[in-house]
Amino acid sequence: xxxxxxxxxxxxxxxxxxxxxxxxxxxxxxxxxxxxxxxxxxxxxxxxxxxxxxxxxxxxxxxxxxxxxxxxxxxxxxxxxxxxxxxxxxxxxxxxxxxxxxxxxxxxxxxxxxxxxxxxxxxxxxxxxxxxxxxxxxxxxxxxxxxxxxxxxxxxxxxxxxxxxxxxxxxxxxxxxxxxxxxxxxxxxxxxxxxxxxxxxxxxxxxxxxxxxxxxxxxxxxxxxxxxxxxxxxxxxxxxxxxxxxxxxxxxxxxxxxxxxxxxxxxxxxxxxxxxxxxxxxxxxxxxxxxxxxxxxxxxxxxxxxxxxxxxxxxxxxxxxxxxxxxxxxxxxxxxxxxxxxxxxxxxxxxxxxxxxxxxxxxxxxxxxxxxxxxxxxxxxxxxxxxxxxxxxxxxxxxxxxxxxxxxx
Numbered sequence: 123x124x125x126x127x128x129x130x131x132x133x134x135x136x137x138x139x140x141x142x143x144x145x146x147x148x149x150x151x152x153x154x155x156x157x158x159x160x161x162x163x164x165x166x167x168x169x170x171x172x173x174x175x176x177x178x179x180x181x182x183x184x185x186x187x188x189x190x191x192x193x194x195x196x197x198x199x200x201x202x203x204x205x206x207x208x209x210x211x212x213x214x215x216x217x218x219x220x221x222x223x224x225x226x227x228x229x230x231x232x233x234x235x236x237x238x239x240x241x242x243x244x245x246x247x248x249x250x251x252x253x254x255x256x257x258x259x260x261x262x263x264x265x266x267x268x269x270x271x272x273x274x275x276x277x278x279x280x281x282x283x284x285x286x287x288x289x290x291x292x293x294x295x296x297x298x299x300x301x302x303x304x305x306x307x308x309x310x311x312x313x314x315x316x317x318x319x320x321x322x323x324x325x326x327x328x329x330x331x332x333x334x335x336x337x338x339x340x341x342x343x344x345x346x347x348x349x350x351x352x353x354x355x356x357x358x359x360x361x362x363x364x365x366x367x368x369x370x371x372x373x374x375x376x377x378x379x380x381x382x383x384x385x386x387x388x389x390x391x392x393x394x395x396x397x398x399x400x401x402x403x404x405x406x407x408x409x410x411x412x413x414x415x416x417x418x419x420x421x422x423x424x425x426x427x428x429x430x431x432x433x434x435x436x437x438x439x440x441x442x443x444x445x446x447x448x449x450x451x452x453x454x455x456x457x458x459x460x461x462x463x464x465x466x467x468x469x470x471x472x473x474x475x476x477x478x479x480x481x482x483x484x485x486x487x488x489x490x491x492x493x494x495x496x497x498x499x500x501x502x503x504x505x506x507x508x509x510x511x512x513x514x515x516x517x518x519x520x521x522x523x524x525x526x527x528x529x530x531x
Contacts, residue, residue, distance in 0.1 A: 126419060129422075130403060130407065132419075133419060133423045134396070134399060134426065137399060137426040137427075137429070137430055138396040138399075141393065141395045141430065142393065144433060144437060145392035148385060148388050148389035148392060149385070151228075151229060152228070152229045152230060152383075152386060153385075162227065164265050165265070167225065167311075167312060168234075168265060168267065168309060168310040169312055170263065170312050170314045171262035171263055171266070171309070171311040171314075171315045171316065172262050172263065172317075172318050172373075173262040173315075173316070173317050173318070174262075174320050175241070175243060175320055176211075176241065176243045176257060176258060176259045176303050177208065177211075177257070177260075177320075178208065178209040178255050178258070179206050179207060179208045179255065179256055179258075180206075180209070180249075180256065181204050181205065181254075182204070183204055183205075184203055185200060185203075186200070186203040187199070187200055188200075188201055209246060209255060211243060211244070211245060211327070212244045212300065212327060213243070213327065213329070214242070214244075214326070214329045214330070214331075215243075216239075216241045216242075216330070216331040217239075217240045217241070217332050218239055218315070218331065218333045218334070219238040219333070219335075220235050220236075220333065220334070220335045221236040221237070221336050222234075222335070222378055222379070223236065228385070229383070229384050229386075229440060230383055230384075230386075231380065231381035231382070231383055231384075233312065233313050233378035233379065234311070234312050235310065235311055235315070236308070236309075236310050237309050237310070237311055237315060238306075238307075239305075239309070240306040241305050241306070243303045243304075244302050244328075245257070245295075245300065245302075246298070246300040247295040247296065247297055247299055247300075247301075249297060250297050250298075251297050252295065252296050253294070254293075254294050255293060255295045255301075256292050257275070257291050257292070257293070257303045259273065259289050259290075259303075259305045261287050261288060262309075262311075262315075262316075263311070264286065266310060266311060267310065268307045268308070269307065269309070270307060270308050271289065271306070272304075272306050272307070273291045273303065274303070274304045275301050275304075276301055276302055280293065313378055314376065315375065315376050316346070316374065317373060317375070318373050319370065322371050323371045324369070324370065324371070325367075325369050326365055326367075326368040326369075326370070327366070327368075328365075328366060328367075329364070329368065330362065331363040332361070333359075333361040333363075333376065334355075334358065334360050335359050335376070336357045336358045337357075337378070337379055338354075338358055338359070339379035340358075340361070340379075341376070341377040341379065342375060342376065343375040343376075343377050345372050346372055346373050346374060346375035347372050347373070347374050349361035349362060349363055350364045350365075351364070382445055382493065384440035384445040384448075385440070387440075387492055387493070388433070388436050388440055390492055391433060391436070391489045391492050392433045392437065394488075394502075395429065395430075397502065398429070398485050398488040398489065399485075401484045401505075401506070402480055402481060402484040402485065403425075403426075404509075404513070405480050405484070406422075406480065408516065408517060410468075412516065415468050415472065417468070424463055425460060425464075425477075428459035429456060429460075429481075429485060431452075431455065431456055431459060432452045432453065432485060432489075435448075435456075436449065439451060449489070449490070453485070453486045456485060457482065457485075460477055460478065460481050461474060461477065461478050483505070
């Protein structure tokens, strides 16, 4: 009996090593190509967006006196200096609509989105003279496209000057007058959207930002402000940030929800597969010992191979099918291998009931707990305790000294 247990343990250890190699291979295939694939997604779809407020400023030329020393003589020169004066931003009204559309490359899903941006910014010429003011809207990223881009002053469309990272319009503003700059565009991005107030610590006055999403799983990144108001819609959420006079170093942000990642999921299932095989071997050993069914260590070897076939097939099937379809196919194949094999070894009833049900619980359901993000550990713990209780009740009256006694040759 002891030699038999040692042989079964050897089979288990070798299979666990194979699973470790398989899991490492899956993660290597997933993340080795992630940087290249992410670059391709960015080039096709766009990079993460970080939008800032529009700015307005005017230039003035003022006389300046410059003193220099030449050959022990003080020389005074009169020149002119150009000074850029920003206009204060009195209020901001921003509307953002995020439309999530996942894109798959290799073994990873990427959270891509379409964004419709519209902002109305009120500036005031606080000087006592008319000024030629330049209004600037910086792009949230250079790696994106901007369609239907418009800038208007007091609802009058303005000719736009395009630059690499921004667009500008110029208009004369009367002394003391307030003007409203409206900016709008449609674009595409990846993974997250942010609104930066400008600077490490910025002062924000009369600010309102409204965001609409077509997804329910909203997530605010670290160091960002939570919404002041939330209203759930049939498709997603309507979020509002409202501030009268705010001083902050934080931003407004939204992390787009990720889809279930096939590559990392298959890798984690492979890494934790030895736990499911241990429970299955343990249960099979107890049942066969109680019923006097002879399972040779070679039989355990083929059972381990059938378990390994599930993860090996899953690792390469997720390249071509959805993770749920691949999981269902791999489960059916592995159970078929075990049942069709054990019916020849111990009969159809044992193969279907004890072995088939055990594999369904400890391979299929155990692996499926990895789909339940945040509940995997709890589900495995509960399953382990239930298994322990059942086995303890089954073997409470067994004399293990007799079971492990050396049988006469």
